[in-house]
Amino acid sequence: METIEAVKRLKESYRKLPGVGEKTAERMAYATLGFSEKDMQDFIASLENVVKNVHVCPNCGIYIDTPLCPICDDDSRDTDTLLVVTDAKSVISFEKTGKYHGKYFVLGGSLSPIKGIDPEKIRIPELKKRIVDNNIKEVILACNSTIEGETTSSFIRKYLEDTDAKITRLAYGLPVGADLEYVDELTIERSLDARTIYKGE
Ligand SMILES: [Zn+2]
Structure with a gap:
């Protein structure tokens, strides 16, 4: 049972990825905690970049x-x-x-x-x-x-x-x-x- 709320939320996010079960999500969450300051900033920037710049073509859907x-x-x-x-x-x-x-x-x-x-x-x-x-x-x-x-x-x-x-x-x-x-x-x-x-x- 995960006691740290922030880790629990991170795990829940990873669980939404295909093929990621409980154990893997836990490993990923703890690996993320071990990121260097720079890796963490890059990770956040990548996610923000996707949200801001990637969209679906209204015509074909890609x-x-x-x-x-x-x-x-x-x-x-x-x-x-x-x-x-x-x-x-x-x-x-x-x-x-x-x-x-x-x-x-x-x-x-x-x-x-x-x-x-x-x-x-x-x-x-x-x-x-x-x-x-x-x-x-x-x-x-x-x-x-x-x-x-x-x-x-x-x-x-x-x-x-x-x-x-x-x-x-x-x-x-x-x-x-x-x-x-x-x-x-x-x-x-x-x-x-x-x-x-x-x-x-
Ligand atoms: Zn298109």
């Missing part, structure tokens, strides 16, 4: 720290193709392959009635508007291959039924239950190449 989005505002990219991902981290995985040159749409989560996450919350109506307004020719669904991700994929597929866009999904071959963040680049590249057509030629 994190940016510049007024213009490096992807949405890049005229050399293919504007006919839209790749739909569950979270902003997945965009980094696709960008690393260097094989995808279209645009992105980050949902910011998966549908989950239990958690109260409905289509509006993950911007599905906005997605449709973007497809129609920008005359998107192909929508590639690359939601996480978890049960919630699959449910989201099939919902979107039906929701976009009346648009003119061709709808594809990443090829199976991605490990089931995989968070794209942990999948190697070659696997992502192959699943993109061998994507399955949902509708369209």
Whole structure:
């Protein structure tokens, strides 16, 4: 039982990070206490910098720290193709392959009635508007291959039924239950190449 209130609060913050349990949070909190004055100032400055300068691109949903989005505002990219991902981290995985040159749409989560996450919350109506307004020719669904991700994929597929866009999904071959963040680049590249057509030629 942690008796120092400040350490307890620090631990609670660390606990919110993915993969950090009680023990690890405790180790991290005490390691932070051992920081030098300079390391501590740098740490605080990094957090403040993120809060002040990083925001979400209103168009695609990736994190940016510049007024213009490096992807949405890049005229050399293919504007006919839209790749739909569950979270902003997945965009980094696709960008690393260097094989995808279209645009992105980050949902910011998966549908989950239990958690109260409905289509509006993950911007599905906005997605449709973007497809129609920008005359998107192909929508590639690359939601996480978890049960919630699959449910989201099939919902979107039906929701976009009346648009003119061709709808594809990443090829199976991605490990089931995989968070794209942990999948190697070659696997992502192959699943993109061998994507399955949902509708369209
Ligand atoms: Zn953007």
